[in-house]
Amino acid sequence: MSDLKDIFYRSLKGIKGYFKAELKLAALTFVLLCIGFYIIGIDFWGIKALGIAIIDIIPVLGSGIIMIPWALIHFFMGNTTIAWQLGLVYIVINVVRQIAEPFVTGREIGVRPLYTFISTxxxxxxxxxxxxxxxxxxxxxxxxxxxxxxxRNSDPSEWE
Incomplete structure (x- = not known):
């Protein structure tokens, strides 16, 4: 029973670390969006960056659920410059996040990035x-x- 409690405790600690990692990655996304939107000249860049960063926490959806349609709408409306700029910001965010995610998540949950990736x-x-x-x-x-x-296996009292 003690082993089960220990497994449960370690699992809760790891899940807490996972959510902490997701918040760090969302903060990174927020900063990158703020910089990108400010450079592009998007109105209310901070509020829009915050909204997209919050959506980015949702694993399957991510920032692309907002950024891609936003860029496509501008493209089809003839605002190709803004469309390409939004697309570039989205690409930069994804590249930086894909590089940072295994390291941040692995450090927070104590699992090697490759194992987390394979499990996912x-x-x-x-x-x-x-x-x-x-x-x-x-x-x-x-x-x-x-x-x-x-x-348990490394405890000498268990060897007998």
Whole structure:
């Protein structure tokens, strides 16, 4: 029973770390959007950046759910300069986030970025888009079980 409590505690700690990582990544997205929108000359750039950063926390949707249609609307309205600028801001945000995400998430939850990535991909293949939400959670629970079993197996009092 003690092992189960320890697994549960470590899993909760990892999930808390995951949400902390998501907030850090959303803050990074917010800063990049603010800079990009300010340079482009978007009205109310801070408020719009905040709204998109909040949407960016949702794993499957991300900032593209707002940025892509926004750029397309400007493109079809003939505002091609703004459309390309919005597209460039979106690309920069995605590239920076894709580089930062494994490191920030891995550091916060204690799971190597590659394992988190593999877990997310496998869960997406099994559960579809819902798998993107539970992939990191599965990696956290597997890591907690592994850690508890390793601690138990390394305890000399358990060897007899």
């Amino acid at each position: 991909i496998v869960c997406m293949l099994i559960f579809g888009p819902l798998g993107a939400l539970i992939g990191a959670g599965v990696a956290i629970v597997i890591k907690a079980v592994y850690d508890v079993k390793m601690v």
